[in-house]
Amino acid sequence: MDNHHRTPPRFSATFDPHSIAEIQRAAATGIYDIRGAGAKRKLPHFDDLLFLGASISRYPLEGYREKCGTDVVLGSRFAKKPVVLKTPVTIAGMSFGALSGNAKEALGRGASAVGTSTTTGDGGMTPEERQASQTLVYQYLPSRYGMNLEDLLKADAIEVVIGQGAKPGGGGMLLGQKISPRVAKMRNLPEGIDQRSACRHPDWTGPDDLEIKIEELRELTDWEKPIYVKVGASRPYYDTALAVKSGADVVVIDGMQGGTAATQDVFIENVGLPILAAIRPAVQALQDLGMHRKVQLIVSGGIRSGADMAKALALGADAVAIGTAALIALGDNDPALEDEYRKIGATAGAYDDWHEGLDPVGITTQDPVLAARLDPVRAGRRLANFLSVMTMEAQIIARACGKSHLHNLEPEDLVALTIEAAAMARVPLAGTEWIPGQSKF
Numbered sequence: 001m002d003n004h005h006r007t008p009p010r011f012s013a014t015f016d017p018h019s020i021a022e023i024q025r026a027a028a029t030g031i032y033d034i035r036g037a038g039a040k041r042k043l044p045h046f047d048d049l050l051f052l053g054a055s056i057s058r059y060p061l062e063g064y065r066e067k068c069g070t071d072v073v074l075g076s077r078f079a080k081k082p083v084v085l086k087t088p089v090t091i092a093g094m095s096f097g098a099l100s101g102n103a104k105e106a107l108g109r110g111a112s113a114v115g116t117s118t119t120t121g122d123g124g125m126t127p128e129e130r131q132a133s134q135t136l137v138y139q140y141l142p143s144r145y146g147m148n149l150e151d152l153l154k155a156d157a158i159e160v161v162i163g164q165g166a167k168p169g170g171g172g173m174l175l176g177q178k179i180s181p182r183v184a185k186m187r188n189l190p191e192g193i194d195q196r197s198a199c200r201h202p203d204w205t206g207p208d209d210l211e212i213k214i215e216e217l218r219e220l221t222d223w224e225k226p227i228y229v230k231v232g233a234s235r236p237y238y239d240t241a242l243a244v245k246s247g248a249d250v251v252v253i254d255g256m257q258g259g260t261a262a263t264q265d266v267f268i269e270n271v272g273l274p275i276l277a278a279i280r281p282a283v284q285a286l287q288d289l290g291m292h293r294k295v296q297l298i299v300s301g302g303i304r305s306g307a308d309m310a311k312a313l314a315l316g317a318d319a320v321a322i323g324t325a326a327l328i329a330l331g332d333n334d335p336a337l338e339d340e341y342r343k344i345g346a347t348a349g350a351y352d353d354w355h356e357g358l359d360p361v362g363i364t365t366q367d368p369v370l371a372a373r374l375d376p377v378r379a380g381r382r383l384a385n386f387l388s389v390m391t392m393e394a395q396i397i398a399r400a401c402g403k404s405h406l407h408n409l410e411p412e413d414l415v416a417l418t419i420e421a422a423a424m425a426r427v428p429l430a431g432t433e434w435i436p437g438q439s440k441f
């Protein structure tokens with residue numbers, strides 16, 4: 001047969017190269033894939049929204065002369081000492097265990113340099129982290145790993161974690177490779193043995209119990225510290241309403257693009273809502289309860305830039321949180337280390353086997369030699385630079401929309417590029433007045 005006239009090989013859109021490789025991998029090994037990071041599939045996201053800059057009907061603010069405020073107060077509902085930040089981008093909870101001690105310290109240094117907060121994680125508070133972080137939020141998690149009253153009282157706020165965007169309804173994993181003597185001691189676990197974090201709190205099952213738990217935490221902290229409640233995005237309207245009813249000062253909603261240290265790939269890719277779909281229902285719940293801007297809303301999940309932050313704020317959030325972007329700013333997935341990534345079967349930009357603890361940069365590891373590669377001072381400076389750029393980018397956009405504070409951005413400043421994004425963000429499709437599902441016509 002004349003091969004010159006054959007059609008070129010054609011991949012199936014359904015059985016694409018990744019699906020085929022995954023079937024082959026599962027068939028060869030009999031185990032499911034575990035990895036870090038967030039959903040890799042394409043999802044409706046902030047890229048699908050655009051700002052409408054000022055024109056004749058609006059006038060912009062002058063960049064170098066007119067102020068555009070960025071400060072935010074979190075926890076103004078009940079806490080005697082609310083958290084006051086200079087910029088509305090916070091560092092999300094990432095555990096010591098998942099991250100090295102140096103990485104946790106670097107996060108604290110970077111965040112403190114720009115006047116924002118960091119958050120502990122599943123595994124407790126390290127002294128370096130407390131020292132480096134001017135404002136530190138203490139996570140109260142289903143696993144209770146590393147949880148103790150002494151550390152809780154050292155924190156500036158408490159975050160009750162119900163769930164995470166990468167795995168709403170599931171618990172985390174920390175494989176034996178990363179259970180070093182220090183991690184084991186803090187979590188009260190044997191060294192070197194795989195550990196799975198609980199997916200629900202042991203002592204309460206629903207909102208009425210949550211209310212009691214929050215009151216206990218308030219009593220323990222003399223009503224001083226703000227109490228946040230963090231949920232993975234799945235039923236944002238009801239979850240926000242129930243968190244408010246239970247007494248939260250701050251609601252944190254994490255979308256499915258949100259990173260995780262380690263979970264099953266099937267979970268990361270198939271459970272939860274993209275953050276774009278979760279913000280408006282959460283804001284709606286706050287508005288329906290008369291609590292918008294009284295109970296603050298922090299959103300996270302795939303936030304990469306000042307533009308993403310500005311869009312989240314315009315949709316009604318009070319602040320955003322970042323995990324993955326902060327790790328990249330510290331030095332994660334550094335292309336200069338490509339040779340080392342190749343040796344562990346990865347490539348810079350796609351390295352996500354964080355559970356293996358082999359990170360050549362020294363961030364997602366407990367190996368003392370690898371961890372020592374990350375200089376917390378230098379990495380902290382890189383994070384501070386990145387956070388400053390994010391803040392300035394958001395200000396550039398806000399000024400162009402004529403806003404003297406980032407919190408004055410509003411849905412009216414946005415349009416959507418796709419019908420899906422228009423419906424989810426409840427803003428008009430670009431060039432029309434059509435908001436799918438809410439048509440005026």
Ligand SMILES: Cc1cc2nc3c(=O)[nH]c(=O)nc-3n(C[C@H](O)[C@H](O)[C@H](O)COP(=O)(O)O)c2cc1C
Binds near residue numbers: 095120259325
């Ligand atoms: C390495 C790593 C560890 C994490 N550990 C925790 C944790 O201990 N507790 C928690 O609530 N969320 C944890 N998260 C999720 C983050 O708090 C946050 O919700 C998520 O990273 C936000 O999405 P982003 O990574 O796209 O910014 C972790 C995320 C990463 C990347």
